[in-house]
Amino acid sequence: xxxxxxxxxxxxxxxxxxxxxxxxxxxxxxxxxxxxxxxxxxxxxxxxxxxxxxxxxxxxxxxxxxxxxxxxxxxxxxxxxxxxxxxxxxxxxxxxxxxxxxxxxxxxxxxxxxxxxxxxxxxxxxxxxxxxxxxxxxxxxxxxxxxxxxxxxxxxxxxxxxxxxxxxxxxxxxxxxxxxxxxxxxxxxxxxxxxxxxxxxxxxxxxxxxxxxxxxxxxxxxxxxxxxxxxxxxxx
Amino acid sequence: xxxxxxxxxxxxxxxxxxxxxxxxxxxxxxxxxxxxxxxxxxxxxxxxxxxxxxxxxxxxxxxxxxxxxxxxxxxxxxxxxxxxxxxxxxxxxxxxxxxxxxxxxxxxxxxxxxxxxxxxxxxxxxxxxxxxxxxxxxxxxxxxxxxxxxxxxxxxxxxxxxxxxxxxxxxxxxxxxxxxxxxxxxxxxxxxxxxxxxxxxxxxxxxxxxxxxxxxxxxxxxxxxxxxxxxxxx
Numbered sequence: 001x002x003x004x005x006x007x008x009x010x011x012x013x014x015x016x017x018x019x020x021x022x023x024x025x026x027x028x029x030x031x032x033x034x035x036x037x038x039x040x041x042x043x044x045x046x047x048x049x050x051x052x053x054x055x056x057x058x059x060x061x062x063x064x065x066x067x068x069x070x071x072x073x074x075x076x077x078x079x080x081x082x083x084x085x086x087x088x089x090x091x092x093x094x095x096x097x098x099x100x101x102x103x104x105x106x107x108x109x110x111x112x113x114x115x116x117x118x119x120x121x122x123x124x125x126x127x128x129x130x131x132x133x134x135x136x137x138x139x140x141x142x143x144x145x146x147x148x149x150x151x152x153x154x155x156x157x158x159x160x161x162x163x164x165x166x167x168x169x170x171x172x173x174x175x176x177x178x179x180x181x182x183x184x185x186x187x188x189x190x191x192x193x194x195x196x197x198x199x200x201x202x203x204x205x206x207x208x209x210x211x212x213x214x215x216x217x218x219x220x221x222x223x224x225x226x227x228x229x230x231x232x233x234x235x236x
Numbered sequence: 237x238x239x240x241x242x243x244x245x246x247x248x249x250x251x252x253x254x255x256x257x258x259x260x261x262x263x264x265x266x267x268x269x270x271x272x273x274x275x276x277x278x279x280x281x282x283x284x285x286x287x288x289x290x291x292x293x294x295x296x297x298x299x300x301x302x303x304x305x306x307x308x309x310x311x312x313x314x315x316x317x318x319x320x321x322x323x324x325x326x327x328x329x330x331x332x333x334x335x336x337x338x339x340x341x342x343x344x345x346x347x348x349x350x351x352x353x354x355x356x357x358x359x360x361x362x363x364x365x366x367x368x369x370x371x372x373x374x375x376x377x378x379x380x381x382x383x384x385x386x387x388x389x390x391x392x393x394x395x396x397x398x399x400x401x402x403x404x405x406x407x408x409x410x411x412x413x414x415x416x417x418x419x420x421x422x423x424x425x426x427x428x429x430x431x432x433x434x435x436x437x438x439x440x441x442x443x444x445x446x447x448x449x450x451x452x453x454x455x456x457x458x459x460x461x462x463x464x465x466x467x468x469x470x
Contacts, residue, residue: 005315066402066448068409071420071440078434086237164299171301172410182304198311205300205308212299 009196013188013203020184021207027098027180028167031105035166038106039113046118057114064111069104069169076104077176101173105166112162120155121147153226160219164212171208181207243435249426250439253419254447257408260336260418264343264404271344272351279356290352297349306413309342335416342414343404350400358393359385391462398455402448409444419443 045057064072077100081092124147132142174183185204189197275293278286297305318330362385370380411418420440427436 062449063445066406066445067441068406068420068444070409071437071444074433074437075441078437082434168301171303198308198315201304201307201311205296205304208301208304209296209299213295 005198006196007199009192009199010203013185013200014207016188017181017184017200017203017207020179020181021211023098024167024170024180024182027101027173027178028105028163028170030102031109031166031170032163034102034106035109036113038110039117042110042114043117043121046114047121061111061114064108069108070172070175072108073100073104073172073176076100076107097173097176097178100176101170101178105170108169109162109166112165113159116155116158116162117151120151120158123154124150153223156219156223156226160215160222163219164215167211167215168208238438239430239432239435242430242432243439246423246426246432246436247439247442250419250423250436250443253417253422254443256336256411256416256418257405257447260339260343260408260411260416261401261404263340264347265401267340267344268347268351271348273355275348275352276355276359279352280359294349294352297346298353302346302407303410303413305346306342306410309345310338310414313338313341335411335414338414339408339411339416343407346407347400347404350403351397354393354396354400355389358389358396361392362388387462391459394455394459394462398452398459401451401455405447405451406444409440 042057042060045053048054067075077097080100080103081095084090084092128146128150129139129142132146133139137145170180171182173180174186177183179187182204185200189195189200192200275286275290279290314330314333317333320326321328321330366384366388367377367380370384371377375383408416408418409420412421412424415421423436423440424433427433
């Protein structure tokens with residue numbers, strides 16, 4: 001067994017891999033921001049009156065749900081420069097691969113978030129909105145002050161799951177040559193002449209596992225902190 | 237410009253990978269379902285040790301990207317198999333094992349963990365009184381599960397089962413990592429000659445889209461059939 005598995009490689013992998021987590025988080029973070037904004041837009045398209053917009057938003061979500069991340073990643077990687085060149089004549093050959101990674105996972109996260117936001121808003125009783133409007137709030141005020149704060153709490157656990165999902169799907173970014181924590185792991189393995197891959201991959205798995213558990217716990221805490229208020233409100 | 241001739245030709249190349257993707261999906265589901273169900277039962281009945289093992293197993297699979305699970309298992313399994321072969325003097329080169337066997341093991345490993353949670357939440361939707369009522373009319377626990385609990389739990393499990401199946405089909409697109417000749421790899425290899433990657437990925441995209449929408453419709457139809465009892469009782 002020893003000639004195949006050397007625990008020393010596993011320990012040595014951590015200090016080499018951990019600095020690259022920054023990049024993984026950075027990409028996921030930007031994707032979450034853009035994805036949430038686009039997801040918000042999609043959620044309102046789904047709940048709006050326009051049939052065409054509804055159909056578009058639902059179609060988008062279905063397509064995203066049915067496309068494997070790696071396929072979407074490569075479609076963006078080859079498709080965006082092609083479209084930019086064909087329609088605007090812009091050459092995107094030298095652009096950083098991180099941009100494609102961010103675009104891909106923003107698109108994917110938006111589809112997830114549109115469902116999370118829609119179901120959260122729709123879970124709020126319609127009477128809340130009617131009551132708000134009846135006491136003289138404008139529809140925008142009613143959303144901002146009454147609906148959103150309640151929907152936000154309901155959306156927290158699903159948002160956390162989405163965040164974990166986008167971090168995990170982000171592991172595929174190495175396939176287009178992006179050097180994040182997975183890309184670095186593959187570089188380490190290559191520099192070991194493709195031996196001791198198992199140890200490096202186990203280190204990688206441990207890193208992701210710890211991050212996922214940490215995010216889960218953090219979101220559980222956030223949820224608890226926010227739903228405390230709602231309970232005391234009910235009691236009073 | 238897009239090469240339309242290549243686009244159409246490669247579509248059929250991508251399509252030729254569908255049987256492999258479906259085979260891996262079906263085999264993984266068939267292996268994962270009994271394992272997932274048994275472990276879900278150990279979780280529900282809080283059987284010591286097994287409950288903890290199942291918990292850690294689910295946590296690991298849910299906490300790590302599937303590509304990393306593939307990496308780990310694909311470097312781990314050959315070592316184990318090799319040791320096994322050496323011990324029992326089996327003269328068979330480990331690297332000649334067809335990747336589809338690895339695919340079966342890896343995707344079953346992943347899906348079983350997902351199904352534990354699916355079955356656990358589905359079984360918990362069935363009221364405890366159902367089991368007690370079944371016992372009181374003289375059914376054994378096994379009979380009660382087969383005739384009363386599982387048919388009801390299955391209805392609430394179906395949407396999650398559908399998601400798990402779609403995710404599994406999507407995950408087979410990672411077969412390239414174990415050189416499995418499925419949809420993505422076949423079309424990609426086709427594109428290697430003329431660098432027509434964009435066309436190849438458009439084809440792959442369409443094939444997965446069709447496949448997943450078909451699976452979703454199939455589950456919707458199945459769900460409608462299974463939930464007939466709800467209409468009758470209403």
